[in-house]
Amino acid sequence: MTAEIRDAILDSAATLQRLAGDAAAIAAIAGIVDLAVAALGRGNKLLLCGNGGSAADAQHWAGELVSRFHYDRPGLPAIALTTDSSILTGIGNDYGYERVFARQVEALGAAGDVLFALSTSGRSPNVLAALRAAKAKGMATAGFTGQGGGEMPPLCDLLLRAPAESTPRIQEAHEVAGHIICAEIERRLFPRAP
Structure with a gap:
């Protein structure tokens, strides 16, 4: 059992290594930060959705933004x-x-808001429907999926494709990206004095 545990940790680490070396993924993360900062800076909001573990990520990231991430600042x-x-x-x-x-x-979205849509397969019907609804409202769309992308690419202004095929590894990459995005939003909107 010890070997299986170590192998799972190494597999996760290898996914994050691929993420760190993936120029398109890095550019997508940076673009999503820019998109969110611009929207929040002009008084718009972020809506987040996903199923299962991706629902947990959506809730987690919303919590980091509404409450705080690294330090105290306005919600x-x-x-x-x-x-x-x-x-x-x-x-x-x-x-x-x-x-x-x-x-x-x-009901809740408005032009200028941003939808964060998470689907490891890129084929979740309810997430795809949310992306279409966001486009119809004039919202920007940021997608988080696996390397295949499924049906999400044409519906997303920006798309992070985690460099993995298994759901757990995709979700782990999304979680790291989500923390980076939350940290950068916080830092750019509420810079701390040196």
Whole structure:
């Protein structure tokens, strides 16, 4: 069992090494930071969605932005569309699970906002529907997926493709990218005195 644990850690580390050496991924992360900073700086907000572990990432990143990341500063408007059980079950019941995020984007999104859409496969119907709804509202779209990309590329203004095929490794790369994005948003909007 010890060997399996070590192998899993090494596999995760190898994914992060590939991420660090992936110029397109680095550019996507930097672009997503720029997009979010511009939107938040002009008074817009971030909406975030995903399923399963990606839902947890959406909630985690929204929490880092609304509360704080490295240091105290004003809260930032970031809403995880994965958290309200009454909304999720109501939309799921009335419109179908495919619409659980799109309906919230239609209700809460505005032109100039940014949707962070997470799908390790790039094929989650409810995430794709949310991206289409965001485009219809005049929102910017930032996607987080695996190396294949699925159906997300044409729906995303910026797309981070984690350099992995397995869901756990993709999610681990997304989590590192999410922390970088939250840290950079905080640093750029609320720089600390040296």
